Amino acid sequence: MNLTPSREASLEDRLLICDCDGVLIDSEAVAAHMLVTELEALWPGVDVEPVLLPLLGLRIEAVLASAADAVGRTLTHEQVISIRRAVEVAAMQAPTVPGIAEALAAVPFEKACASNSFSNYVESVLNRTGLVRYFGDRRFCADMVENPKPAPDVYLAAARAMRVDPLRCLVVEDSVTGVTAAKAAGMTVLGFIGGGHATESQMGALQRVGAEVVFDDMKRLPVLVEQWLANTTFEIR
Numbered sequence: 001m002n003l004t005p006s007r008e009a010s011l012e013d014r015l016l017i018c019d020c021d022g023v024l025i026d027s028e029a030v031a032a033h034m035l036v037t038e039l040e041a042l043w044p045g046v047d048v049e050p051v052l053l054p055l056l057g058l059r060i061e062a063v064l065a066s067a068a069d070a071v072g073r074t075l076t077h078e079q080v081i082s083i084r085r086a087v088e089v090a091a092m093q094a095p096t097v098p099g100i101a102e103a104l105a106a107v108p109f110e111k112a113c114a115s116n117s118f119s120n121y122v123e124s125v126l127n128r129t130g131l132v133r134y135f136g137d138r139r140f141c142a143d144m145v146e147n148p149k150p151a152p153d154v155y156l157a158a159a160r161a162m163r164v165d166p167l168r169c170l171v172v173e174d175s176v177t178g179v180t181a182a183k184a185a186g187m188t189v190l191g192f193i194g195g196g197h198a199t200e201s202q203m204g205a206l207q208r209v210g211a212e213v214v215f216d217d218m219k220r221l222p223v224l225v226e227q228w229l230a231n232t233t234f235e236i237r
Helices: 005-013 028-042 049-055 060-071 077-091 100-106 119-129 153-162 176-184 202-208 218-229
Strands: 015-018 111-115 139-141 169-173 188-192 213-215
Touching: 015 153, 028 049, 028 060, 028 077, 049 060, 060 077, 077 119, 100 218, 111 119, 111 153, 119 139, 139 153, 153 169, 153 176, 169 176, 169 218, 176 188, 176 202, 188 202, 188 218, 202 213, 213 218
Parallel strands: 015 111, 015 169, 111 139, 169 188, 188 213
Antiparallel strands: none
């Protein structure tokens, strides 16, 4: 992509922020399956899946607490830690979202990762997949801020660290929790529904909480970025 000197200068204060699970790696379906498997082993006879799936995007601890409340069960601290580790191990092997590397390479300004997962997990995922070359150490995780998503803390931390106005940040998110967090930070949000966990209702859900446009193919990301840079209306296709 050839840029004029003035265009290059204008890109220095822009930032693309990507969620990790469900945007960079196609891990949400893997994580959901592991959560269901672990909980149904602890709670025989309880149909966990319909309770758990709407909670995806929250920190695992919050997912487990909410699921336990919903079915009238409890989990010990040790069980929560054990389940989180099992989910992280499973998700660590998930493939990258198709087209994500090419899409990131085509975006002509800085990128950061903002995740509701813990730092060690995100670092391992980025290194394993090679996506670290697009993000470096620009990763901002739930254990680095006071409040995880849906609070805006992790997104605001990214903007502060990169010295970019939140209004000049573009976010890619796949969950209601994440879109809510990014909108609360004052950022423009693209909703991605191309992961293996996507459902028919997900598009409407992401739009209702503020996603400017919802797309299902990472090949479209560079075009959507260009539309955002030009301050034009996003084209829904």
